[in-house]
Amino acid sequence: MPIALLALTLSAFAIGTTEFVIVGLIPTIAADLQVSLPSAGLLVSLYALGVAVGAPVLTALTGRVPRKALLLGLMALFTLGNLAAWQAPGYGTLVLARVLTGLAHGVFFSIGSIIATSVVPKDKAASAIAIMFTGLTVALVTGVPLGTFIGQHFGWRETFLAVSALGVLACLGSLLFVPRDVHHSAPATLRQQLAVLGQPRLLLVYAMTAVGYGGSFVAFTFLAPILQQVSGYSANAVSAVMLVYGVSVAAGNLWGGWLADRRGPVAALVLIFALLALVLLVLQFTAPHPVAVLLTVLAWGAVAFGNVPGLQVYVVQQAQRFAPQAVDVASGLNIAAFNLGIAGGAWLGGHIVAGWGLMHTPWIGAVVVSGAVGLTAWSGWLDRRLPAPVGRRENSTCAVAPR
Numbered sequence: 001m002p003i004a005l006l007a008l009t010l011s012a013f014a015i016g017t018t019e020f021v022i023v024g025l026i027p028t029i030a031a032d033l034q035v036s037l038p039s040a041g042l043l044v045s046l047y048a049l050g051v052a053v054g055a056p057v058l059t060a061l062t063g064r065v066p067r068k069a070l071l072l073g074l075m076a077l078f079t080l081g082n083l084a085a086w087q088a089p090g091y092g093t094l095v096l097a098r099v100l101t102g103l104a105h106g107v108f109f110s111i112g113s114i115i116a117t118s119v120v121p122k123d124k125a126a127s128a129i130a131i132m133f134t135g136l137t138v139a140l141v142t143g144v145p146l147g148t149f150i151g152q153h154f155g156w157r158e159t160f161l162a163v164s165a166l167g168v169l170a171c172l173g174s175l176l177f178v179p180r181d182v183h184h185s186a187p188a189t190l191r192q193q194l195a196v197l198g199q200p201r202l203l204l205v206y207a208m209t210a211v212g213y214g215g216s217f218v219a220f221t222f223l224a225p226i227l228q229q230v231s232g233y234s235a236n237a238v239s240a241v242m243l244v245y246g247v248s249v250a251a252g253n254l255w256g257g258w259l260a261d262r263r264g265p266v267a268a269l270v271l272i273f274a275l276l277a278l279v280l281l282v283l284q285f286t287a288p289h290p291v292a293v294l295l296t297v298l299a300w301g302a303v304a305f306g307n308v309p310g311l312q313v314y315v316v317q318q319a320q321r322f323a324p325q326a327v328d329v330a331s332g333l334n335i336a337a338f339n340l341g342i343a344g345g346a347w348l349g350g351h352i353v354a355g356w357g358l359m360h361t362p363w364i365g366a367v368v369v370s371g372a373v374g375l376t377a378w379s380g381w382l383d384r385r386l387p388a389p390v391g392r393r394e395n396s397t398c399a400v401a402p403r
Contacts, residue, residue: 002119005128007173008112011075012135014166015105017143018082019047021163022098024148024224024242025156027235032156033091037358038350041221043098045350048342050102055336056193058103059110067111067118067182071174074111078104079167085160097160106339109133110332118182137250140305145243148224152235196329199322201382205315208375209334210341212273212311215368216304217345218352219280219361223297226358230287241297248301256306265314266380269307273373276303280366287359311338314379 081101088094286292319330
């Protein structure tokens, strides 16, 4: 395995850690900065919003920057953002720091895939991208619980300091081992990316992604307060529960990929979204019971991210049918939809907590995810009813040049 690919994987690990570790730290941050839980929850929303905006906008604006120079700049921005979070004098500065790191996150995975494929033979391109993305999975299994543990024992600021150290290591690894002459074609312009959004069938897939993840994050954003205030777990025990969740996520990803291959993406997604809605509904009743809630969190992890393979495969299939010259753009915009769902779910969860209370987030999250079940079933019905388009005009306004 090229060592440059390991440097990219380390970067993905650091980015994944800083994205999700905030969930375990929300009660600690809220208490220390004397803000409400919903306000602390906005730290999840605004980061995800930074990712969603940064991915298409900054990728287009930085299209002419050499890939290695851009990668180093992004990791420097990521590190500075986490250092700013470490030293944040108040809530407003912390919000700004989260938005900055979110912007770096959005562009990193866009150009990271290009760099990953450039350091391996062509027949290993898919495997290279998969290896880089394992950094996110490993972050959920190890980085998030470890970061939560650090925050509970030494203070939430030290968690961001630790992530900054990871950013420095990743930056050094990229500086030393990523080749200078990474070839890349010009990325899609903003106009070309917006043209993809003119395809109703792709918009339906993006809605499935956003609603499905948004429903999960209505409750997941406030998992730590639920565990402490309702289930009776100590603050220190939350990191152990996050470890259980992360291990379950890793297994769920593998299971979700197998299911999508075996049953097809639509059938797999309907089942996984339905199970996710069921788990959230069950959480409504198991939350007051420590053992039962732990088992529920274990089941939650197994289905929370199990839909990733199916969604990515399905958006590529739909893009090949309805926007064949913009498959890569369509796939990238699905990542933006994922983060818009996180942002919206965390925002909605904050309003629910402020207006109704913590324990209204699970059942409302289940209702939202049920919407994703309906959207997926509808898309599958359209697949069966509508024939694939026969030919496309080369100069169609929906066509987008490949990267």
